[in-house]
Amino acid sequence: MSDLASLQEQIRAAAGARRPLLIRAGGSKDFYGGPLEGELLDLSGFSGISDYQPTELVITARAGTRLIEIEGALAEHGQMLACESPQFAGRATLGGTVAAGLSGPRRAYAGALRDFVLGLEMIDGRAERLRFGGKVIKNVAGFDISRLMTGSLGTLGVISEVTLKSVPRPRAECTLQFEMDQARALESMTLWSARPLPLSATAWHDDLLCVRLSGAEAAVRAARESLGGESVSEAERYWEEVREQRLPFFTSAPELWRVSLPAHAPALPFAGPLLIEWGGSLRWLPGPQEPRALQALVGGLGGHAMRYRAPLKMPEGAFQSLSPALLRLHQRLKAAFDPLGIFNRGRLHPEL
Amino acid sequence: MASLAHVTDLLRRALPAEAVRSSPEELKPYECDALTLYRQTPLAVALPADETQVVRVLRICHEAGVPLIARGAGTGLSGGATPRSDAVLMSLARLNRILDLDPLGRTARVQPGVRNLAISEAAAPYELYYAPDPSSQIACTIGGNVAENSGGVHCLKYGLTLHNLLALRVATIEGEVLEIGARSLDAPGYDLLALLTGSEGLLGVVTEVTVRLIARPPCARVVLAAFASLAAAGQAVADVIAAGIIPAGLEMMDRPTIAAVEPVARAGYPLDAEAILLCESDGTALEVEEEIVRIEAVMRSAGASDCRVSRDEAERLRFWAGRKAAFPAMGALSPDYYCMDGSIPRQRLAAVLQAIRQMEGKYGLRCSNVFHAGDGNLHPLILFDSNLPEEVARSEAFGGEILELCVREGGSITGEHGVGVEKIDQMCAQFGSGELETFHAVKRAFDERGLLNPGKAVPTLHRCAELGRLHVRGGRLPHPELPRF
Numbered sequence: 001m002s003d004l005a006s007l008q009e010q011i012r013a014a015a016g017a018r019r020p021l022l023i024r025a026g027g028s029k030d031f032y033g034g035p036l037e038g039e040l041l042d043l044s045g046f047s048g049i050s051d052y053q054p055t056e057l058v059i060t061a062r063a064g065t066r067l068i069e070i071e072g073a074l075a076e077h078g079q080m081l082a083c084e085s086p087q088f089a090g091r092a093t094l095g096g097t098v099a100a101g102l103s104g105p106r107r108a109y110a111g112a113l114r115d116f117v118l119g120l121e122m123i124d125g126r127a128e129r130l131r132f133g134g135k136v137i138k139n140v141a142g143f144d145i146s147r148l149m150t151g152s153l154g155t156l157g158v159i160s161e162v163t164l165k166s167v168p169r170p171r172a173e174c175t176l177q178f179e180m181d182q183a184r185a186l187e188s189m190t191l192w193s194a195r196p197l198p199l200s201a202t203a204w205h206d207d208l209l210c211v212r213l214s215g216a217e218a219a220v221r222a223a224r225e226s227l228g229g230e231s232v233s234e235a236e237r238y239w240e241e242v243r244e245q246r247l248p249f250f251t252s253a254p255e256l257w258r259v260s261l262p263a264h265a266p267a268l269p270f271a272g273p274l275l276i277e278w279g280g281s282l283r284w285l286p287g288p289q290e291p292r293a294l295q296a297l298v299g300g301l302g303g304h305a306m307r308y309r310a311p312l313k314m315p316e317g318a319f320q321s322l323s324p325a326l327l328r329l330h331q332r333l334k335a336a337f338d339p340l341g342i343f344n345r346g347r348l349h350p351e352l
Numbered sequence: 353m354a355s356l357a358h359v360t361d362l363l364r365r366a367l368p369a370e371a372v373r374s375s376p377e378e379l380k381p382y383e384c385d386a387l388t389l390y391r392q393t394p395l396a397v398a399l400p401a402d403e404t405q406v407v408r409v410l411r412i413c414h415e416a417g418v419p420l421i422a423r424g425a426g427t428g429l430s431g432g433a434t435p436r437s438d439a440v441l442m443s444l445a446r447l448n449r450i451l452d453l454d455p456l457g458r459t460a461r462v463q464p465g466v467r468n469l470a471i472s473e474a475a476a477p478y479e480l481y482y483a484p485d486p487s488s489q490i491a492c493t494i495g496g497n498v499a500e501n502s503g504g505v506h507c508l509k510y511g512l513t514l515h516n517l518l519a520l521r522v523a524t525i526e527g528e529v530l531e532i533g534a535r536s537l538d539a540p541g542y543d544l545l546a547l548l549t550g551s552e553g554l555l556g557v558v559t560e561v562t563v564r565l566i567a568r569p570p571c572a573r574v575v576l577a578a579f580a581s582l583a584a585a586g587q588a589v590a591d592v593i594a595a596g597i598i599p600a601g602l603e604m605m606d607r608p609t610i611a612a613v614e615p616v617a618r619a620g621y622p623l624d625a626e627a628i629l630l631c632e633s634d635g636t637a638l639e640v641e642e643e644i645v646r647i648e649a650v651m652r653s654a655g656a657s658d659c660r661v662s663r664d665e666a667e668r669l670r671f672w673a674g675r676k677a678a679f680p681a682m683g684a685l686s687p688d689y690y691c692m693d694g695s696i697p698r699q700r701l702a703a704v705l706q707a708i709r710q711m712e713g714k715y716g717l718r719c720s721n722v723f724h725a726g727d728g729n730l731h732p733l734i735l736f737d738s739n740l741p742e743e744v745a746r747s748e749a750f751g752g753e754i755l756e757l758c759v760r761e762g763g764s765i766t767g768e769h770g771v772g773v774e775k776i777d778q779m780c781a782q783f784g785s786g787e788l789e790t791f792h793a794v795k796r797a798f799d800e801r802g803l804l805n806p807g808k809a810v811p812t813l814h815r816c817a818e819l820g821r822l823h824v825r826g827g828r829l830p831h832p833e834l835p836r837f
Contacts, residue, residue, distance in 0.1 A: 055590040056697050056728075078596055107537060114543055115515050128786045136695045138512070138729045138767035140501050140550045141775070141782050142810065143791050147514075147546030151538075168596030190456050194480065196567040196636055218638035260536040264457045281537045303536040320540045325528050329797065330541055336793035349541070 003046075004129060004160060010041060011158065011342070012127040020345045023154040025064045028088035029100050031309050033153050034317045034346040043095055046160060049073055051135070058118065058135050060163040063095025070094060070164075079166040082110040084201075086243050095159045101151025104243040105201035105212070108193075108263070108278035110167070114150040121161040122149060125338030135163050148333075154344035155352050156337040170200070170214035174224055175235030178209040182267050182274070185209040189279040190264045197223045203242050205249050205275040212239060242277065245284075245309075249275050253286035255310045257294065261303035268297070284308075295320050317350045327351060359416045359440065360396045366408040371446075373397040382441050385423065386488075387431035387774055394421070394435035401446040403521065403529065403559040409442050410557065411527035419803050420525070422557045424465065424496030427488040429691060430772030432500060432552045432808060439806070444495050447559065450474050458565045459518060459535060464495025464558045468502075471563060480565040483510035486768075487676075495558045501550030503768035505601045508726040509634075510566070512768070514549040521560035522548060525799045535562060547794070552770055553805040555798040569634035572600065573644050574671050577651035578625035578658040582606065582709075585627035586702030588654035589725045592631060593698065595650050597643060600634040602726025603675055606705065609720045610674075612681040619674030622658050629656075629725065630675055632668075678722040679733070686718070686735035690751050693775075694758030695767030698728045707757055708732055715750040717743070729767035730758070756781055771809045779809075780816030788813055 014021045020038030025046075030036060047064035054077040061070055067081075068090045074080050084104030085097045098120070103113045119133025122145075132145035149156060180188065185204040189211075192199060198215030210232060213220045224231075232238065241247045250256060252273060259268070263280040275284040285294075291307065291314075298305045304320040322330060327349070334341070334352050346352070363372045373379060374396045384391045395418070400406045413420040419439035426433055435441045447463035450471070454460070455478035460471050468489040472481040485504035486492055492502070497513045498520065510516070519533035533545035548555055579585040585604055592602060605613070605628050610621045621628055629651070633643040644661055651659045662668035682689055696704055705721055712719050723731040732754055736747040755765045755778045765771070765778040779788070791810040795802065 053697065053699065055594040055699055057593060058697070101538075101543070111511065111515060112537065114546055115511065124786075124790065130786050130790055131784075132787060132790075134762065134764055136697060136728055136763045136767070138503055138507070138695045138724070138727045139764035140768060140770055141764050141766050141779060142771070142787065143551055143555075143794050144501075144514075144546050144549065145787075145790065145794070147543055150546070151543050156542075168598065171596070194455065194458055194478070194567055196569055198639075216635070216639045216642045218642045219636055222636060222638050260534070260538050262457055262459075262535040278537060302534060304534065304540050306540070322541050323531070325530055326541060326544075329530065329544070332797035333542060333794065336797045337790070 007041065007046065007158065007160065008123055008127045008129065011123055011125070014039060014342050015125060015127060015340050018340055019342065021342050023099070023158050023344055025093040025096050026066065026088070026091035028091035029096055032100055032318070033348060034350065035313045037345045038342070041158065043093070043158070047093070050161065054079060056135070057166045058163060059166055060135065060161060061094050062161050063093060063159050065094045066090060067092045067094060067097055074166050075169070078169050080169050081116065081164060082167040083107055083113040083116055084243055085113055086245065088244065094162050098150050098159055098162050099152065099154045105203065105239050105277060108202070108281055109200050114147045116165045117146050117150050117162065118165050119163040120146045120149060120159055122157040122159050124157045125340055125342055129160070133163065137165060153348040155334060155348045157343060172217040172220040173200070173212065173214045174220055175210055175212045175232040175238065176224060176227055176229035177232045178211070178229045179207060180209050181207055182276070185276065186264065186267060186280050192227070193263065193279045197227070201239055202279050203275065203277050205273070210238065249273060249286065250284065255286065255288050256308045257285040257289050257305055258308040259283040259285060259298050259303060259305045261298065261301055265301045265303065291316070315350065317346065319349065322349065355416060356395050356418065356438065359412060359418045362412045362416070363396060363398050363409065363440070366412060367398060367400060367405055371399040371401065371405070373399070382423070382435060382443070384435070385426040385428050385431060385433040387429055387434065387772065390431050390434045390773055392435045392437055394441035395438060396440050398440055398442045399446050400442065403523065406442070406447070406557060406559050407523050407527045407529065409440065410523055410525055413440055413803060414525050414527060417801060417803070419806050421805050422553045424493035424499070425467070425491050427492040428496060428500060428770060428772065429693070430766065430770040430774040432770050432772035432805070434773050436807070442557070444493070451560070455480060457535065459562055460565055461560065461562045462494055464498070464561060465493050468492050468494055468497055475565050479568050481568045482563050483516050483566055484513050494561050494563065498549055498558050498561055499551065499553050500770040503727070503729070505603065505724065508602060508724070509598050509600045514546060516564050517545060517549060517561065518564055519562040520545060520548060520558055522556035523559050524556050525803050529559065530556070533562070550770070552772065552809040554795055554809055555804065569636070571637045571640045572632055572634040572668060573640050574630055574632040574662045574668050575644060575647045575651060576621070576660045576671050577629045577631065577656040578622040579627045579629070579655060580657055581626050582705045583702040584655045585629055586705065588629060588651055588656065589701060590699050591650045591654050592647065593726070595646060597646060597650070599631045599647065599726060601630065601632040602724070603630045604628070604721070604723055604725035605675065605678060606721040608718065609678050609682065609722045612685050612720065613674045613678050616681045616684070617674040617677040619670050621674055625657065630671060675722065682720055682733050682735065687737040687739065689736065690734040690747055692730065692732045692734070692751050692754050693766045693769040694755050694763055695727065695729045696758050696761045696763035698725070700761045701725060701728065704730070704757060704761060708754060711750055711753055715746045717747055717750055719750070727767065728763065752778070773808055776809065776811045777815070777819055779811050780819055785813050788816070
């Protein structure tokens with residue numbers, strides 16, 4: 001199943017029979033979101049970089065292309081994907097990454113994956129092939145469907161090809177480490193973010209704050225001198241383990257909650273282990289949580305919480321529920337793209 | 353028209369008396385936005401002062417089945433706020449308060465009628481600013497910026513409006529207020545923030561905007577490089593990017609523009625150059641120093657005949673003054689001009705500029721080019737005289753051919769000005785029927801009866817079928833007081 005026509009054929013047949021389809025390539029994010037339901041629509045063979053123009057900072061590849069292959073091609077030209085999405089042991093594909101909308105440690109400083117999506121090709125629930133956006137950085141013609149697709153977890157259609165904006169790799173990079181408690185770490189990250197420092201990642205856990213600086217050599221050197229702290233060796237591996245959620249912290253419990261908050265929201269009233277990223281905007285909690293209580297608490301602070309990983313998929317889904325008005329709108333959008341409701345049922349929301 | 357008069361009565365009951373305008377003299381100032389070729393007197397103008405009043409206006413229109421067009425400062429160049437005689441025009445100018453500025457969280461929560469520049473002014477005491485800087489930023493409002501996903505000179509490095517937004521409050525045509533996005537870096541569900549940004553007022557009315565503020569770079573310097581050919585200048589643009597440099601701004605000006613600008617702005621541009629580039633670096637002083645050396649080296653090896661670095665802030669501003677004076681200077685050379693807004697892959701810059709040169713002969717009209725080269729965003733200015741109908745037709749055809757060329761080169765009919773009414777026909781060239789049907793389906797998901805800003809941004813399939821041939825209209829620029837670049 002590696003050409004577009006056969007994908008369309010399978011979708012047409014499924015639509016005719018009102019049979020649900022499960023869109024999947026590397027399967028690296030099977031753990032993520034709601035249940036996996038339906039007949040497999042396998043994108044893993046639909047792969048390959050179709051176009052890469054280093055001087056345009058633009059790369060186009062088919063959905064089943066592994067992220068690691070894309071990063072490799074970019075690295076040959078001194079470029080990278082700015083959002084640092086997880087590669088999940090090399091299994092993550094471009095289509096799955098865009099569908100899940102996952103960004104990594106650089107997100108708070110360089111932008112989210114969706115910010116770098118310039119265009120895509122997709123197949124909707126009528127098996128029609130559609131192209132949105134393009135290969136240019138500035139393009140405001142038509143609604144921004146490419147970015148609506150980003151993070152929609154395959155519920156609106158099958159992403160078959162994506163064009164991303166790449167960025168030059170920073171010329172210099174270093175990581176500093178500071179011993180501090182949570183309150184001081186939150187305060188420091190907030191204060192530093194408001195200064196013109198070349199921050200590119202922050203992570204705090206076990207009373208240690210790690211700060212990565214990336215940019216021009218002079219800027220990195222000056223920032224290092226101004227911030228102090230202790231230089232970290234093998235920092236590249238550390239950030240990779242943060243990005244891949246492979247640090248012992250992440251695997252300390254079978255369940256993992258992901259809390260998204262305004263960066264300077266106060267410390268959450270939990271005594272257990274905690275890892276903070278994105279300058280305070282992202283907080284990871286291992287172990288079981290009472291969903292309603294956590295989501296109410298976090299909602300009150302202007303954020304939301306999701307069950308990122310769990311041994312079992314729960315009927316209420318993984319994500320924080322939507323207001324009735326937003327849910328109605330989501331249902332209407334779903335119907336606009338996938339009128340028969342065949343794609344990734346329940347993956348994003350039980351009612352989609 | 354009884355029902356239309358009825359709507360005006362209902363508006364008067366729902367809003368303070370002076371917030372509803374309906375006499376011909378009162379409606380006159382609202383008959384167009386900055387695309388003045390298109391004029392129409394609206395049915396009535398509503399000037400709500402808060403979200404509650406906005407919702408009332410929406411509900412009245414929805415119940416009566418009367419179209420509604422939202423408008424900010426009316427500085428848009430594509431006719432996104434062009435009125436209709438059968439529609440209520442809702443100005444959001446009175447929702448002009450900065451509700452909250454959080455220096456620690458680096459966010460500002462503002463009403464849609466707040467001017468773009470006012471946000472940066474309010475943030476200045478904290479050494480923060482709002483990055484997107486459309487050339488009309490002293491007048492244009494943030495609500496309009498969201499509707500158009502506005503760019504600016506610095507979006508190569510700092511992104512468009514979307515990249516600097518966190519959250520919106522949006523009122524639907526049914527009068528329901530939605531909270532979109534969050535003060536955190538993501539929100540559950542579909543990315544409606546991305547969908548709504550740039551939706552040109554077709555999906556909802558923005559009643560509140562939360563933007564991200566960033567630390568103001570303490571230093572900026574600009575390199576002025578002159579080239580003997582468009583091809584060499586185009587190549588230099590690609591070389592800068594290939595060297596791993598993302599400048600804060602990278603602008604190009606061709607020979608006709610330089611000739612028009614230099615006597616007015618006295619920026620010190622070399623008059624014998626075929627093209628000049630302005631390449632700005634910003635950041636800390638050390639960072640800028642390092643980057644400027646690299647930019648200069650790239651320009652020289654790309655064959656720059658003259659390469660100067662601004663020595664101080666005064667010289668930097670003088671180098672930019674010429675760029676900012678370009679549109680008015682061209683305006684002085686000709687009774688009228690059309691400003692196009694196509695975008696193309698950077699590596700096609702030289703070829704497309706050459707092709708435009710050749711079209712000048714074909715159409716017997718002059719065209720100058722001054723634009724955001726780093727983004728591949730062209731702004732060809734076609735000079736014409738609107739008193740000569742035949743010349744108007746020729747310039748429309750000229751503009752149409754440029755936009756067709758942009759699409760063929762893998763680009764877009766609009767990089768930052770929006771489709772509005774101006775480029776609605778070119779949408780048929782850029783998108784197929786399947787994509788257009790999807791846009792209509794998305795529109796119906798928000799606005800089933802098609803009451804919000806009808807006839808803009810997305811053409812009907814019927815219209816595309818009837819056109820057969822591409823057709824373009826540009827517009828004269830009003831607001832002569834505003835810089836345009």
